[in-house]
Amino acid sequence: MATCPQGHPSGADDYCDVCGTRMAGVAAPPAAPQPPAQEPSAAESCPVCRTPRAGQFCEVCGHDYSGAPGAAGTAVPLPVTGPRWEAVTAADRSYYEKVIAEGGPDADAVAFPPYCPERSFGLHGEQVRIGRRSKARNLAPEIDLTGPPEDPGVSHLHAVLLAQPDGSWRLVDPGSSNGTQVNGRPLQTNVPVRIGPGDRIHLGAWTVITVREGAP
DSSP states (O other): OEEOTTSOEESOSSBOTTTOOBOTTOOOOOOOOOOOOOOOOTTOBOTTTOOBOOSSBOTTTOOBTTOOTTOTTOOOOOOOOOOEEEEEEEEOHHHHHHHHHTTOTTGGGOOOOSOOOOEEEEOOSSEEEEEOOBTTTTBOOSEEOOOSSOOTTSOTTOEEEEEOTTSOEEEEBOOOSSOEEETTEEOOBTOOEEEOTTOEEEETTTEEEEEEEEOO
16 A cells, blocks of 8 residues: 555545545646737727737727726717807997888887896707896796887897807897897898898887807
8 A cells, every 4th residue: 555745545546535635746737738829900990990909909099809888998979069149239320210210119218228248148958038128927038128228119129039059049039029030131020031141130119139159
């Protein structure tokens, strides 16, 4: 009976049947062969910058060949922001004189304001109402021309700016008392017209609104 290096009597001559130690003189089994390392294909290149592949990530742009979402180098679409539109209100003396000359309703009682600072209103949302607020009607237009100074020729709901899918705007007069003009042309009731930067909207007795394209 053989004895293992630990001193145990063993009926087996290769490994001790008591402690499992390899018996003296028994060669160790050969190690299992390791699979060869897989090298990236020499023909493969980065789909972003066309640099030959040298690993999981592109050495130039960082593209992740595993395709994990949000990985370095993976193109992520960014939201497209359109221009910021604004409406600037002021008093137009020449328009006022034209209204007075045409003898509009109560023209003699309307005076041109000695001071009327410009005011800027950003255009946001699906629609922007133009007019004068009214507590009785629970109306608070986004472009509030209540004043001071107040143009008495402006209706409480005088006109409405409507946002378009392409980022532009259209103007509609829902039926104001004294009408609306765009670049000197009167609007037909409930017929929207396209407006753009530089267009001038006249309403009331002396109010002018200039559409501008501001900072994004």
